[in-house]
Each structure stands twice: as structure tokens, then as C-alpha cells.
Amino acid sequence: MLTVDVAKLGLRAGDRVLDLGCGAGRHAFEFYRRGARVVALDHNESDVAGVAAILAAMDDAGEAGPGAVAVAMVGDAYRLPFPDGAFDVVVISEVLEHLHDDRGAIAELDRVLRPGGTLAVTVPRWWPERICWALSDSYHQVKGGHIRIYRRRQLLGRLRERSLRPRATHHAHALHSPYWWLKCLFGPDNDRAAIPRWYHKLLVYDIMRGPWWTRRTERLLNPLLGKSFVVYLTKPDPV
Numbered sequence: 001m002l003t004v005d006v007a008k009l010g011l012r013a014g015d016r017v018l019d020l021g022c023g024a025g026r027h028a029f030e031f032y033r034r035g036a037r038v039v040a041l042d043h044n045e046s047d048v049a050g051v052a053a054i055l056a057a058m059d060d061a062g063e064a065g066p067g068a069v070a071v072a073m074v075g076d077a078y079r080l081p082f083p084d085g086a087f088d089v090v091v092i093s094e095v096l097e098h099l100h101d102d103r104g105a106i107a108e109l110d111r112v113l114r115p116g117g118t119l120a121v122t123v124p125r126w127w128p129e130r131i132c133w134a135l136s137d138s139y140h141q142v143k144g145g146h147i148r149i150y151r152r153r154q155l156l157g158r159l160r161e162r163s164l165r166p167r168a169t170h171h172a173h174a175l176h177s178p179y180w181w182l183k184c185l186f187g188p189d190n191d192r193a194a195i196p197r198w199y200h201k202l203l204v205y206d207i208m209r210g211p212w213w214t215r216r217t218e219r220l221l222n223p224l225l226g227k228s229f230v231v232y233l234t235k236p237d238p239v
Helices: 026-033 045-060 102-112 126-135 152-160 176-186 194-209 212-225
Strands: 016-020 037-042 069-074 087-093 113-124 165-172 228-234
Touching (some): 102 152, 113 152, 126 176, 152 228
Parallel strands (some): 016 037, 016 087, 037 069, 087 113
Antiparallel strands (some): 165 228
């Protein structure tokens, strides 16, 4: 289940791609399949170990694109261990809302992206996220949880502070918004509530099988209910 639309990245085989805050690796795996040279970076050691294992399995199964290279590593979003302009594409998906110094992280993203390169940023959309916060404090008041809800203008403003140029936006995962509202309503840690459990089965079915009717429904609902806001930006060439 990708949040970023890979077609909007202009990704080519051999491109250097950083998936910052890779989590379980969903975006990194897709870039690897497409022949990119991928770095999947996260602060969570167990997530990184899991991503490394799956990348190795993909290599053994011949699922990597021609010439693809990938590495999973532990790292700090505020001090990326790469030189200036190291990447053609940088993706940071559902991460900035967790970071106290989001401007510091954005500065590092900008630094390691080459001039002319593409940055993709995704965060929870304001109003679906605001409903979650209103329904449940425990949804976000946990260690490492969400510490802010971005409005569109606020996020774009912080990205423009680095002279990054937005060129496209969209919303994603409309079917997931009602699920999280239900989880918050019944309790984020309540795994016995029947309605959220039923809805979760629907989401798993959608992710695993991708039937036409769920795909079409989500595309139609994304502008209204999409849980994630996605923006694609270009780093301008120096004058």
C-alpha cells in the first residue's frame, strides 16, 4: 500500500533514492523493484532489520530491477550521513508529524537532494486527523506519537522556506480514515471491538487483493476523505 504515487516522482532505473523513515519498507521495496539505488533509513533498529531481510529475499527471488542496489540502515533525520546532493529522489512518508524539529529535518532533506531532484512528502491530512485527536487522546499521546497536525498551507510554507517548489499534490487512503475514527471511538488498544475488526478485515482484503470496486471507491473518495496529504516538490538548480 503505497502513499506516494511513484509515477509522479519521475523515477528512472539507476536513480539514487532515499526513503527516510522507511518503517516497514513499503516504498523502498517498490523503488528496488524499479531498478533504483535505494537507501532505506529509519531510527528503529527492528524495522531496519526487517527491511534488510526482505530486501535480501527480494534479491534471492530475482525481484530487484536491473542494476538495483539497496541498503537498509539506522540513522537520524537531523544528521543524515550523506554528502550534499547525494540523491535524485527523497521520500519522507508519514514522518514529519512525529518530529519536534521538523524544520531541521526538512533542511537535511533539502541538503542531501541534488538540484533538480524530486522530494515527496506525506503527512496525515488535517481534518481526518483532527477527528482522531478529538475522539481519543491515547491515539496520539504515546511515545513517538503524532505531535502536530499540519494544515496544507503550514506544510507547504515550511517546505518553501527551503526554496523547494511544489509541483503536484493529492490525497490518499480514503478507506483508512473511517477505520481510524472507529479505532479511536472504541479505543486504539481495544482489539476486541467487532466493528473496527470487521473494517480491518476489509482493509486487509483491499491491500492483498486490490479488487476493482475498492480501488475505484478509494479513488473517488480520496479528494474528500483521503487520510494522507501528499506533495511533490522540485529542488531548483542554483542560479
